[in-house]
Amino acid sequence: MSVTYLDAIRAAQEKALEDDPSVFIYGQDVGKFGGAFKATKNLAEKFPGRVIDSPISEDAMVGLAVGAAMEGMRPVVEMQFADFSTVGLNQMLNHAATTYWRTGRPCPMVLRLPSGGTPGSGPFHSQSMEAIYAHYPGLVVMTPATVEDAYSMLLEAIAMPDPVVFCEHKLLYYHLKAKSLPAEAVPAFKAHVARPGRDVTCVAYSAMVHEALAAADELAGEGYETEVVDLRTVKPLDTDTILASVARTGRLLAVGESWPWGGVSAEVVSRVASEGFELLDAPPRRLNAKDTPIPYHPNLWSAHRPTAVRIAEALREVLRY
Amino acid sequence: MATRTMDREVGKASSQAEQDPMERMSRAMLRARVLEDKLASLYRAGRIVGGVYLGRGQEGLSAAGGVALRKGDVLAPLIRDMAGRLGFGEPLVDAVRAYLGSKLGPMKGRDGNIHRGDLSRGILPMISHLGAMVSATAGVLLAKRMKKEKGFVGLTSAGDGATSTGSFHEGLNVAAVEKLPLVVVVADNGYAYSTPNDRQFACTDLLDRAKGYGVEGHGVDGTDPEACWEVVGRAVQRAREGAGPQLVVGRLLRLCGHGEHDDGLYIDKKMKSSDRGRDCMEVLRDQMKSRGLGKDWDRWEKEAQEEVEGAVKKVAEEPLPDPFEEDWRATAMVGAAEAVQKG
Known part of the structure; x- marks a missing residue:
């Protein structure tokens, strides 16, 4: 038995959905289809009404998550590719990231970004967006490199009271493997x-x-x-x-x-x-x-x-x- | 202490609900007009840093939304919604605090003026990027539905200019897809800053767009407060009953510049002297007089003046934000903030 980086991301979301009723997943094709990379495979069946297909509206996807987070939910938004998150950038940088500072109330949400290059992906399906998000105050930006981190850091991201940009690398999705999911984890902010x-x-x-x-x-x-x-x-x-x-x-x-x-x-x-x-x-x-x-x-x-x-x-x- | 304040407000809200809606409209509009006149003079006197944006001429349409909402609902106001905010229950003193930068205000001087909000009261603090509040309000409503709350409504405002943004389109579309109880009130005042409608969109009437989104549409003369109450009140009721998003388009004119720095001389004189340029305050005063409430109107106006003067006096003595006391933390999580601050 081995676990891939992608399995870890799916498993972390499954555990978060199980453990916390305020968690929900929102994104394009994430429902019955299970997501473009299958990171949400079977989750819609297992958690009815909590894994929700969105229209192709990146701005509204992030804006909706901001509103839901303000109302006490913990949305996990899947961008189909990190590159498309530019269309939702305004809601993330100006809305999610400023909410705690402006109001004193947390905005707990995760923006999952399938990031980085793979052969043949070209200019619009290969980008690494971490620097743009990291430049803005109010956001946490994670870039896990291992199967273990993909799992434990995503769980930590979902539990955090702040908006987190979770950059997962597409090149690692299928090929990077570990024996099993980690039982304990290094805190996310430690290199x-x-x-x-x-x-x-x-x-x-x-x-x-x-x-x-x-x-x-x-x-x-x-x-x-x-x-x-x-x-x-x-x-x-x-x-x-x-x-x-x-x-x-x-x-x-x-x-x-x-x-x-x-x-x-x-x-x-x-x-x-x-x-x-x-x-x-x-x-x-x-x-x-x-x-x-x-x-x-x-x-x-x-x-x-x-x-x-x-x-x-x-x-x-x-x-x- | 906090509990007692809340109890008092719950009591206030229930007695408000029993009041005649036109009386609540009148009070909200009078308080808004008197307060904004005061803010304009404070701005001219150099007492306010940053901009001052008034809802002059739009109080009727705005107040109707605020008055139609009740506790548990959510309001995402835009820049010309003083009347709607006050009608929904935002404390007037908080508006003054936000403009004068009081540390005791809802934004503590970190943000100001129209960007204030209070999530504990269901008032979202707007960001300046137009159209952005539509999907955020939809998100609050989706969350309430997931939490199994019942009978709630969200209302947000937009101007004719905001309808041109992608954000407005995406937000209304997603609210329609999710069949959320969202009311979007568009104040079509003919100009986005200085840009007239014919440079903003090519359709005859913004109301026609309702069909394209698959939502119910309602048009109203925004200068007529009774009509505004009837139409916006009905839209809120339809949303509450489960009829999905509602688009209200009120035609009116802003009777001032975009902000107090702007003289608004670009507004067409013919339009100003037409029915569209009527002052909704005068229309409402006549409407209330014809109901035999002329004396009450005068009394409400006097009360509003006393309240505004009292609030400004009180806030002028409140502490201002202090950079040495500010914690300069943009994240809620102490660990993250410390790590970030450390470098």
């Missing part, structure tokens, strides 16, 4: 050292954690030990764990699948440069996707995103300084 090492720190999140681990394997063959830090949650950012790692290694590479202007990797480098300057033996570096829309053809796509090979190259440069 995790996915691989210890003494020579260089590679900070990554979501699918990039696995590319970073593969790059670390490659460098180990060359005699370098890379410490891979999995951020898990990008807002709030666990700066302490990052700085502690840089204190051990003296070198930093921050990797993100999203675009290079600003974003999570820029935030990581900025914080380490300003708060841990004296820990550094080399200039901190970033590696991101290329600054173009995400290409359709796999030949172009695999050159567009950071891969284990490109991460290893960047790590060698940091180590050579």
